[in-house]
Amino acid sequence: MAALYGRVIALVFAIGLLLAGGFGAKAETYDEALTKFTADSFADTDEAIGGVARSGNPLAVQVIEALQDGRLLFSAAEKKVYVRDEAGTLLDAVNGRPIAGSEPSDLQPVRINNRLRRSIDAALGGLTLLAPDPARRLEAANAVFKSKDANALPTLDAAIAKETDPAVKTAFVEARAAVVLFMPNADEADKLDAVAVIRERGNQEAVAVLSSLPADTPATVSRAARDAVTSGVPCRTPGTGFRWARCCCWRRSGSPLRSA
Numbered sequence: 001m002a003a004l005y006g007r008v009i010a011l012v013f014a015i016g017l018l019l020a021g022g023f024g025a026k027a028e029t030y031d032e033a034l035t036k037f038t039a040d041s042f043a044d045t046d047e048a049i050g051g052v053a054r055s056g057n058p059l060a061v062q063v064i065e066a067l068q069d070g071r072l073l074f075s076a077a078e079k080k081v082y083v084r085d086e087a088g089t090l091l092d093a094v095n096g097r098p099i100a101g102s103e104p105s106d107l108q109p110v111r112i113n114n115r116l117r118r119s120i121d122a123a124l125g126g127l128t129l130l131a132p133d134p135a136r137r138l139e140a141a142n143a144v145f146k147s148k149d150a151n152a153l154p155t156l157d158a159a160i161a162k163e164t165d166p167a168v169k170t171a172f173v174e175a176r177a178a179v180v181l182f183m184p185n186a187d188e189a190d191k192l193d194a195v196a197v198i199r200e201r202g203n204q205e206a207v208a209v210l211s212s213l214p215a216d217t218p219a220t221v222s223r224a225a226r227d228a229v230t231s232g233v234p235c236r237t238p239g240t241g242f243r244w245a246r247c248c249c250w251r252r253s254g255s256p257l258r259s260a
Helices: 002-021 030-039 042-055 060-069 114-127 134-147 150-162 166-181 188-201 204-210 219-231
Strands: 072-075 080-084 090-092 248-250 256-258
Touching: 030 042, 030 060, 030 072, 030 080, 042 060, 042 114, 042 150, 060 072, 060 080, 060 114, 114 134, 114 150, 134 150, 134 166, 134 204, 150 166, 166 188, 188 204, 188 219, 204 219
Parallel strands: none
Antiparallel strands: 072 080, 080 090, 248 256
């Protein structure tokens, strides 16, 4: 089952790469992406996170979780990346197997900052969008909604197309809307549709997204988002797909006021 799941993830990410980059584009391999972790550069690490996630390699989740936990190590001299598992064993990140012989003398952890933490959250969210467990898919959708990372868009589209759970599908659509709303090259009409979708989410996170649009957002979209916040965001009953009738409205401060 794990092997089948890995193949499904690989297929979906391959489709996403074709959609995002065109059929003639050369996809970066898992090994090539790993090497960027050895550069000890935040920019290269960001590229490595995206490359590993898009590679479809079954070890991608293990590597990115290790990075999140401070267990992803590299040797600058050998240009190799390693994972320290929770038992303390050093694994070769290329194949996931324990290393033979002694550990490299120059091992050091891959550094991350707040921006990279958001990239990590987005990557892990994207990698679990197709998990067998609906609760994990829902958690992944919420992670992408918060990160708004455009790298997750191809996988989101594939996940939306196959999702059968109504609540999870709604969360996927909302996550996609958040991504589109923050994409600088997205069509204005698509951004306006995204505002409407996020307004229907009806919680503090929706208000936070609609209140923090980038400075380069088209004026019509900014106005629609502002109107959505100030005129009242409909609140959904927690844990369900249903909204309370006239449950609350949002003041300019973003705080809820319940009404009859």
